[in-house]
Amino acid sequence: MTKPAHSASDIAANVAAGRTSAVATAKAALDRIEAAKALNAVVSIDPARTLADAAAVDARLSAGEKMPLAGVPVVVKDNIWVGGWRVTQGSKLFADFVAPQDAIAISRTRKAGAVVVGIGATSEFACKGVTTSPLFGPTRHPLNPNLTPGGSSGGPATAVAAGLVPIAIGTDAGGSSRRPPAHVGVVGFKPSYGAIPYGPGFAEPFFGLSVIAPIATTVVDVALAFESMVGLDPRDPDSAVIATNDRELKNLRIAYSPRLGLDVATDQVVADGLASAVARLSTAGLRIENRDPVWPPEATEEAIMPLQHAGLAALYGSAFRSDPTVFDADIARQIERGLSWTGAEVGAALGASTAIANTFAAFLCDINLLLAPTVPCLAWPLSQPGPTTIGGKAASPRGHAVFTPFVNHARVAAISIPCGTSPDGLPFGLQIIARRGQDRTLLRAAQQIEAILQAP
Known part of the structure; x- marks a missing residue:
């Protein structure tokens, strides 16, 4: 796959300096997208x-305007409104x-000079851990077309990993924008809730x-995009x-939790890779202690899933009753489950969500950063909703997603x-977690x- 010649910051600098134009940059991105249609x-x-x-x-540049993302081509996920564009939620x-x-x-990104060059694939309603939809079919892993990049932001993550766009x-x-980046080898940032306005x-x-x-592809480019939207x-x-204030990074207290305090399986290659990465960080001088969050009994992913199911049912239950076949089969099952949950069961799920948030908040009171896996496994075959085994054990349907959802609830x-x-070149990721509102400190630390991890 042809890689773009520059990072987002390089592109913006070159366009602003007149060494190339936004039009030429957009044409090159469109050519790369056309060449990569099979993905x-x-x-x-x-x-x-x-x-x-x-x-x-x-024209804005010619008029003297300064733009931090001048001419940078971007792909936007197919559940975010881009005015005048077809946006379908898959x-x-x-x-x-x-x-x-x-x-x-x-x-805001357009005001900063970014140019939308395409809409990136998502699973239907962004509610599935692989990127496939009734409208567009499956998105393929950029390193192996027989594998999935995961989901639901598999299209945007693959577009970056394949070099179609820098952002x-x-x-x-x-975990929709952390797990796919981990599987394809790029950077995905989940800001604090509310840091970037959501909607319309x-x-x-x-x-x-x-x-x-x-x-x-880099934390620098992720931070550049974040600052344009925050x-x-x-x-x-x-x-x-x-x-806006940054903590002094050398005084940060950092914890490492190899399984986020959860009784879950992890592929050995991922566990060993994470341990090696943390050892390198310690050798480089970061102060890291092994420490796990201690979750209350009600804090399980099974306990919080009724919220997603009930939310889907509230929005699309009527359409489901009219014609269940309109939906992706997995989404149809989720809607059906949502229609069956009682108010008390949804209330219990909200209680579990609150317990997770409180536990994370308490844990991060005297810890600035928590290191953990992003994913417990490598990318799996395109035809499967998830890996059949993780760490040598039979995997549950959501076993591939265990390390990310609690962060959202917190x-x-x-x-x-x-x-x-892995030995055959499949990536995995390190997840770094910080307190709500400490996004800039997190980005600087990342x-x-x-x-450190990229150094020879």
Whole structure:
């Protein structure tokens, strides 16, 4: 696969300096997307609109405007509104939907000079751990087309990993923009809940968990995208103030939890790779202690899943009753489950979510960063909803996703960075977790950790 010649920051600098143009940069990205159609990472393009937007960026530069993302091509996940574009959530229910306006995050990235070159594949309603949908079919892993990149932001993650664009914008309600980046070897950042305003857009089934999540090849580029989108907006009552002061990184207290305090299986190659990465960080001078969160009995992924099911049922239960075959089979099962949950059971799920948030908050009171796996396993065959085994044991349907959802329920910040590969070259990731609102400290620390792990 042809890689773009520069990082996002390099592209912006070159376009701003006139060494190339936004139009030429957009054309090159569209050519790469066309050449990589077999990956099915980008499911919608609009070349005329893209090139018009790029020409507008060039005109703004000629008028003297400064833009931190000048001419940077981006792919946006197929559940985020991009005004004038077909955005479908991977669902036949929205097959012909055209977004009436930009989401706030997209408006801000465009103001910063970014150019949308395509819409990235998602699983239906972003509610499945592999990226396949009734409208567009499966997205393929960029290193092995017989494997899945995971989900639900598999299209955006694959677009970045395959070199189609330097930055993609996904969403993350349970790990959707951390696990696929871990599987394909790029960086995925889940900001604190509310750091980036959410919407205007589709109604969410996730009850206050989903965030806009930048994906890139480096932490520097992820931070550049984040800074273009972060900040309060009165249209989003959940948008939050993010700390501007950075802690001194050398004084950070860091914990490492090889299984996040959970009784779950991990592939040996992942466990060994994580342990090796943490050892390198310690050797480089980071102060790291082994320490696990201690979860209350009600804090399990099974306990919180009724929230997703009930959310889907509330939004799409009527359509399901009319014609269940319209939906992805797995999404149909989730909606059916959601229609069966009682109010008390959904209330118990909300209680479990609160217990998870309280446990994480207490744990992070005297720990600045928590290191943990992003994924317990390597990418698996495209035809399977998940790996059949993890760590030599039979895997549950959600066994591949165990290390990310609690972070969303805690509403804290987390990032996944590449930290190793299997003998046959399949990547996995290190997840770094920080307190809510400490996004900038987390990004600075992640840059330092990335540099250590990439050093010879």
